[in-house]
Every structure is written in structure tokens, then in C-alpha cells.
Amino acid sequence: MRIMDHPVLGPMTPRREVEFFFEGRKMKGMEGEPIAAALMAMGIRVLRRSKWYGQPRGIFCAIGLCTDCMVVVDRVPNVRSCATPLREGMDIRMQLTSDGMRTLR
Amino acid sequence: MIRTQVAIIGAGPAGLAAAVELAQEQVDVLLIDEQEKPGGQLVKQIHKFFGSHKHYAGIRGIEIADQLFSEAKALGVKILANTAAYGLFGNRQIGIHKPHTYELGIVEADRIILATGASENPLWFPGWTLPGVMGAGAFQTMINVHRVLPGKKVVIVGSGNVGLIVAFQALQAGADVLMICEALPWVGGYEVHAAKVQRQGVPICLRTTIERALGQEGVEKIVLIRLDEHGKPIPGSAREIEADTVCISVGLSPLAELAWMAGCQFCYIDAMGGWIPVHDAWMKTTAENIWVAGDVAGIEEASTAIEEGRLAALGVALSLGVMREETAIDRRKEVTERLTELRMGPFGETRRIAKDPLCSL
Numbered sequence: 279m280r281i282m283d284h285p286v287l288g289p290m291t292p293r294r295e296v297e298f299f300f301e302g303r304k305m306k307g308m309e310g311e312p313i314a315a316a317l318m319a320m321g322i323r324v325l326r327r328s329k330w331y332g333q334p335r336g337i338f339c340a341i342g343l344c345t346d347c348m349v350v351v352d353r354v355p356n357v358r359s360c361a362t363p364l365r366e367g368m369d370i371r372m373q374l375t376s377d378g379m380r381t382l383r
Numbered sequence: 384m385i386r387t388q389v390a391i392i393g394a395g396p397a398g399l400a401a402a403v404e405l406a407q408e409q410v411d412v413l414l415i416d417e418q419e420k421p422g423g424q425l426v427k428q429i430h431k432f433f434g435s436h437k438h439y440a441g442i443r444g445i446e447i448a449d450q451l452f453s454e455a456k457a458l459g460v461k462i463l464a465n466t467a468a469y470g471l472f473g474n475r476q477i478g479i480h481k482p483h484t485y486e487l488g489i490v491e492a493d494r495i496i497l498a499t500g501a502s503e504n505p506l507w508f509p510g511w512t513l514p515g516v517m518g519a520g521a522f523q524t525m526i527n528v529h530r531v532l533p534g535k536k537v538v539i540v541g542s543g544n545v546g547l548i549v550a551f552q553a554l555q556a557g558a559d560v561l562m563i564c565e566a567l568p569w570v571g572g573y574e575v576h577a578a579k580v581q582r583q584g585v586p587i588c589l590r591t592t593i594e595r596a597l598g599q600e601g602v603e604k605i606v607l608i609r610l611d612e613h614g615k616p617i618p619g620s621a622r623e624i625e626a627d628t629v630c631i632s633v634g635l636s637p638l639a640e641l642a643w644m645a646g647c648q649f650c651y652i653d654a655m656g657g658w659i660p661v662h663d664a665w666m667k668t669t670a671e672n673i674w675v676a677g678d679v680a681g682i683e684e685a686s687t688a689i690e691e692g693r694l695a696a697l698g699v700a701l702s703l704g705v706m707r708e709e710t711a712i713d714r715r716k717e718v719t720e721r722l723t724e725l726r727m728g729p730f731g732e733t734r735r736i737a738k739d740p741l742c743s744l
């Protein structure tokens with residue numbers, strides 16, 4: 279959910295809306311915002327699955343330190359979704375193994 | 384390769400303050416920061432600081448960041464944003480990486496100030512890896528910087544200032560804060576912050592902690608448990624509540640990897656967040672050309688980080704020979720007095736006692 283109005287920060291500054299894909303589904307987000315923010319605004323919490331047990335993982339630190347939120351962007355694995363700006367047409371996939379093997383299939 | 388007189392790693396309060404101070408002495412300064420926007424953790428501090436006017440009382444953190452950065456820019460400080468400093472080679476070369484463009488490079492500096500800040504401590508319990516369990520700072524970044532709400536029903540673990548402030552800001556962002564739980568028998572943060580959230584109806588449950596988080600694809604429920612006077616869980620006291628977000632605020636640790644790489648000597652001070660690089664009163668480490676300032680030199684606050692940044696800048700200016708020794712010593716005295724003032728009271732006192740012996744080395 280987006281915070282459109284805020285008692286201290288005021289209304290949200292409009293940014294250009296862009297289309298992107300998550301797991302093949304077409305979605306909309308704001309250009310330049312972190313991928314993780316765009317996904318969170320769409321209600322998506324699971325960004326990755328753990329290597330051995332397939333457990334869900336999501337945002338943990340939100341500042342690019344913990345690497346728990348890694349996704350595959352345009353076939354490039356290990357992209358930190360909280361620290362990578364969203365661009366038009368990005369093809370974002372949930373990362374299924376920690377080395378991004380899925381992209382080789 | 385980029386050449387500069389002084390490289391400052393981290394454009395938070397410490398790094399920005401150091402940059403301003405050095406640029407005023409006509410020193411060529413380059414700031415390196417991983418984030419897009421300078422300011423470090425100030426960019427999400429939407430509350431007003433308190434204390435004295437010398438320390439930005441009544442001004443919001445976000446405004447302090449803007450103010451420091453415009454001062455730095457006006458003085459000609461250069462900034463490499465979206466750039467991670469991934470390593471130090473010897474005592475002068477910094478390896479940099481721009482993850483968005485896959486560029487790699489080297490910055491060579493005569494002096495280096497590490498102002499890398501801190502990272503949030505995790506807390507281990509069954510279910511701690513579920514989406515929805517996150518650092519309180521992470522929640523704060525999402526709501527105040529990116530303007531998205533990670534969850535509607537929030538439980539905060541830890542009643543230090545971060546936990547208390549984030550609880551209030553979660554309310555401002557439109558979330559429902561179910562409670563703040565605290566394992567200790569007392570509130571960790573300032574009374575003012577605690578009173579503010581309590582006035583909003585958020586209960587602070589002492590001697591209570593999270594036992595586990597439950598859910599399939601994310602947090603759905605959490606189990607809370609009461610602790611006895613020895614901190615042991617009281618059998619039969621577990622209680623399940625519905626929640627979708629758990630914010631962990633159980634302290635910070637200095638982000639000191641670069642100082643370890645540089646071979647700095649370290650010391651362990653619990654009150655400062657653990658292992659910190661040993662430094663003198665000028666914030667100089669034991670490694671040649673390497674200074675530290677801010678949370679990397681021990682967890683404190685933005686206001687102390689700013690003063691430490693100034694101290695480091697004075698030390699660097701003196702070592703470069705751009706400032707006379709008497710001037711540097713006089714200025715250091717002024718800054719140290721302000722720091723001592725900041726380190727008064729029940730919270731500051733432990734840190735002052737911890738830091739003073741270091742600085743007299």
C-alpha cells in the first residue's frame with residue numbers, strides 16, 4: 279500500500295509511472311523507486327526462496343546490506359531489490375537459488 | 384583512477400560534517416556513498432531532534448541532511464553517489480563499485496575518513512526469516528523514504544529509541560501498532576518518546592518478548608511470551624496474536640569491515656555496540672591515513688556523529704598541514720565540549736565513560 283498523504287511529509291510527489299513484469303505478470307510502479315518498494319506497493323512480500331528448503335524471504339534491512347531481498351532482473355541474478363531503481367519494462371523474477379541457476383534453464 | 388586529497392566513505396551526518404569542515408579549509412574532498420541520496424540514516428528521520436540549539440534541536444533529521452549537503456555542495460565537495468566502497472587496498476586506495484552500471488574503479492586518497500555507520504542487529508527466533516520480519520529501520524525506510532507500508536498490523540520488538548520512534552512513525556504512516564515488547568523490566572529509550580506512543584494507545588509490554596512468528600508465505604501470527612526476573616520464559620504465559628509485521632529494534636552494530644581490512648586495532652566495548660576501531664581524540668585509527676567518525680566508531684546518535692565528523696576533519700586538516708596546530712587544538716576543544724554535553728545524562732554517560740579512556744591514548 280502506498281502512503282499517498284502523510285501528516286509530516288505531505289502528499290506524495292508524483293513520479294512517472296512505468297510498467298514492469300514480476301514473474302511474468304504485468305505491473306505498474308514508479309520510475310526510480312527501489313524494485314522492492316514497487317513490489318511491496320503491489321502487495322508482494324516474497325522476493326526469493328532459500329536455496330535448500332525453498333523457504334520464503336522478503337525485505338529485511340531495506341538499505342542494501344543484508345541481501346535477503348535478491349531477485350533476478352533481466353536474467354541477472356543476485357540483484358538487491360531494495361537498492362536497485364525500477365526501470366521501464368524490467369523483467370523481474372523471484373530468485374529460487376542463491377546462485378541464480380534458474381536463469382540458465 | 385580518481386585522485387583526491389581526502390576521501391570520506393559514507394555521506395551520513397558524520398561524513399557530511401567532516402566534508403564541510405575540510406572543504407572550508409580548501410581541502411579537496413570526495414564523498415562516496417552507496418545510496419542515491421546523501422544524508423545516511425537522517426533521510427528517514429522525520430521527527431524533530433531535541434536537546435540544545437547547537438545540536439539542531441527542533442529540526443527534523445531530513446532537514447539536517449539537506450542543510451549539511453547543501454553546505455558541502457556550496458563549498459565544492461564532490462560526491463560519488465550510488466557507489467559502494469567495497470574494499471581498501473593498502474592505506475590509500477579504495478575499491479569502488481557502481482552496482483547500477485556494473486562499473487568498477489579505484490579512488491586514491493591521501494587521507495581516508497571512514498564514516499560508514501552501522502547496521503541493525505537481527506534477533507533469532509523460529510520464523511525470523513519470514514517475510515514481514517524486518518529491522519525497525521527497514522520499516523522506517525520503506526514508510527518515510529519510499530512511501531510504502533510494509534504491513535498493517537505491526538509489533539515492535541525492543542523499546543530503545545529506534546523502536547519507540549518507529550512505532551510512532553508507523554502510526555503516522557497509517558499502520559496499526561499492536562504493541563512494543565521489551566524483554567527488560569524497563570523501557571530502553573527516552574521517556575519523551577515512550578510517552579508519545581503511549582498517548583496514542585500503544586502498549587509497551589515489559590518483560591515480554593517474541594517467542595516465534597508463524598505463517599506460510601509471510602508473518603500471519605506471532606507468539607509472545609512473558610519473562611521472569613532472570614529473563615527466562617514463564618511456562619504457560621505464551622499468547623498468540625494476529626500480526627503481519629514484526630519490527631526488530633534490538634540495537635545496532637558498527638559497520639567496520641573497511642577498518643578491519645585496513646588493519647586497524649579494535650577494542651570491544653559493549654556500550655558502544657561491540658567491536659570498534661581504536662581511535663584517538665582526533666578520531667585517528669591505529670592504521671596510517673585512516674580516520675573514523677560516527678557510528679562506525681561506536682553507536683551513538685546523529686548529533687554526536689556530526690561532532691565526531693568535525694573532530695576527524697580537524698585531525699585530517701592538521702595532518703595535511705592546512706591548519707595550524709594551535710587552531711586545530713582550539714577548535715578540537717570547542718567540539719569536545721559540545722560532545723561532552725551530548726554525552727551527559729543516563730544514556731550518554733555510559734558512552735562517555737566508555738570513550739574517554741580511548742581518546743586519551
